[in-house]
Amino acid sequence: MRHIMAESLARTDGIRDYMAAQEKKSLLRFLTCGSVDDGKSTLIGRLLSDTKQIFEDQLAALERDSRKHGTTGDDIDFALLVDGLEAEREQGITIDVAYRFFATPTRKFIVADTPGHEQYTRNMATGASTADLAIVLIDARQGVLRQTRRHSIIASLLGIRHIVLAVNKFDLVGFDKATFEQIIEDYRQFSRALGFQTIVPIPMSARYGDNVTSRSANTQWYSGPTLIEHLETVSVDEAAIELPFRFPVQYVNRPNLDFRGFAGTIASGSVAPGDEIVVAKSGKSSHVRRIVAHGGDLQQAVAGQAITLVLDDEVEVSRGNMLVSPAARPQVADQFAANIVWFDEHALLPGRSYILRTETDQTSATVTELKYRVNVNDFAHEAAKSLEMNEVGICNISTRSPIAFDNFADNRTTGAFILIDRITNATVGAGMILHSLRRAENIHWQSLDVGKHGRADMKNQRPAVFWFTGLSGSGKSTIANLFEKKLFATGRHTYILDGDNVRHGLNRDLGFTDADRVENIRRVAEVARLMADAGLIVIVSFISPFSAERRMARELMADGEFVEVFVDTPFEECARRDPKGLYARALNGEIKNFTGVDSPYEAPENPEIHLKTLGKSAEEMVEALELWLNERDIAEDQYDSGGGI
């Protein structure tokens, strides 16, 4: 391509004409996926090479590298063009997605070369999330494999509707037509439920170039397109512009008092000055006054454009809200069902709190119910208590505050979210919303006349939740009981929630798996919150080994109400005391998942109160607690009276 162009470009007009033509080219984003060693990277190398995208110095480097790391004998190993990380070249595998760019006279392409190993599924999903078409590679000798299925399911869940079935390494099966037809049949059978609009099978050899950019003499019986012919002509138009207007507000631009612009990227539809819009979460309406842009206001803007809107009225809008078409509004709910793809080595646990992020909104979320896990081999819905890394499941999700969204099937931009771990900040999962749950729309918080403060004032105290955490046998219950007695004696209204007692009633249905421990804590935290709301001083005495759950409990309570008390007794001392004989049994292997023995205890890093019990009496510990409580109440009284005057 480069060489043909040289002559026509000799003149300056040539350049301008050429650029005008470039501008009219459409863009196709696709990925290559499939199992390990099916030849994904080789195919991309072949595409880049055959479309003349490889420079001479790169080719020279490739020849050098092929001799050093190559797996193709004396031939050039095209995979080394895309496997850009040292670890990948050394191991001869693809670890992360590589993005490559090429163009033909009719179209531009961004291709994501994604890894085949199950371990790196999250990187395949990364590449698939921005693609409109997937090339699923199949080794003609192997047929449809587990990873072929997993990748096809994920591609389908992420909204990809167009598949090229690249039946590769066809030279190794003698270009046999029957093999080709069998693989097509297998794939069509399996993918029937995945909702693909087009599946185009092509027999090819990426290594030798058969049917990649030129028709192969070895497959005379094949009358379909070559890969490049298909990629150049396939129509993947999603027509986001035809959908109702959606404008997630990303940034409020407020350089001075006279200007307030809402900046963001139009997710779907179009907008023009004068249009009526509605603020999704509040239902307030206004009109678009201007579409502000550098170099002059716009008269219209469409899906995909990053713009700044100025409205007619001073309506309350901030990042995370959405400006939408009044005629077709998104849903606003705090409970919905979604497909989840899980990325993290720590499993998804129902009840655990995560951060949920849509394109611009962020809130806390918990999975209230894991309805089922999808078996990637046969689509069977399997009951599950957790979702492990690379698994796919359907969940009900509850968010702390409502979000505005569309179903993912209707809008790929406003129906998607990610989940983030609160402690590591890792992106642990991706979600595609199926539908809102009716109960979220119908249940509204009761606004009550008698408030928390009134209830607490009547008891002449301030509510608090003392959350005792520590190993079994560390002395939590002993200290908690003595603390309650002291408080009771001074006229305070208290209640103790004790691990063992709650497990006999409210939580009798829960066991000791990680998932059940999380749910156990969630319920106790909710009960503690209700009690604090009733004005009580609550003392929770629970091993509560995971910092994520303690943090979740903390976030349920009002500021300053949650008091984390770390009852810090060394493991050896707890095991020595062993008041219930549990350590002896756990160390003998009779009790499984015992904290400190074969289940971890994550010590608090910044507890409000840190009680080191070794060599101290329970009375001394309780004095420290009372001192803390009195100091807090004095400080808050001062603050209150200061603020009141």
Add this chain to the structure above:
Amino acid sequence: MNIALTHLQRLEAESIHIFREVAATFAKPVMLYSVGKDSSVLMHLAVKAFYPAKPPFPFLHVDTTWKFREMITFRDQMAQKLGFDLLVHVNEDGVRDNINPFDHGSNTHTHVMKTVALRQALDKYGFDAAFGGARRDEEKSRAKERIFSFRNAQHAWDPKNQRPEMWKIFNTRIASGESIRVFPLSNWTELDIWQYILQEDIPIVPLYFAKQRPVVERDGMLILKDDDRMELRPGETVENRLVRFRTLGCYPLTGAIESDADTLEAIVGEMLTARTSERQGRLIDRDEAGSMEKKKREGYF
């Protein structure tokens, strides 16, 4: 109604979205300004993203003290013209030890005066997000990098353990001391950059245009003798040749190409018929295989 966005409009929108996302979610962002053509495009996009306001972050230039003189002049002109907040950082330890590309080689020079200097500057100001102009089409380890690329408290990149990056939903959460490198031009190609410069009439350093310049042929590259610090080796002579630069860095490490392209149109024309990649003119990429990845893991952009 059918108004398809052009290719450049799409790229522009994506970059603007990224700029705004950072401004909305980070406490102290900065834009790394390297004075080259990609930085010029980046700066232009930043202005567009926040118009009518100014970009709500400063621009940082890490000066190795070996940049072309014309780059420094251009940098100061741009800062004045656009009125942005320009920070310049030099690794004073390196200056004291007289670290330079001639005596210490490109590897040591780049590490001390660029990578270490950058880490110093980020720590000094406590920036939590830094924009860079890197593109995925430049080099094969860059092709692997996320748009929002996580760095630990030591500024290191862990290429084997990158955060998944789904749709346009970016995970901008970090702990104290950690940071994110952000690449708004990830999906642009070299050709896109030139076409955009042409379309938007973006100012660039004159070194990109062909002109008679005093050059020395050394190690198969044409090095511009930009000042007296470059001493001639036996047998070397300074010749005036018609040359230009495809990419700009430290002058002793950046090879010129023989060219008569003295307009943007001519540059685009030349690019379309080029047989070698732009980084071919960069000495630092050739030191060893995987050298870019190694530098990036240590904190280089």
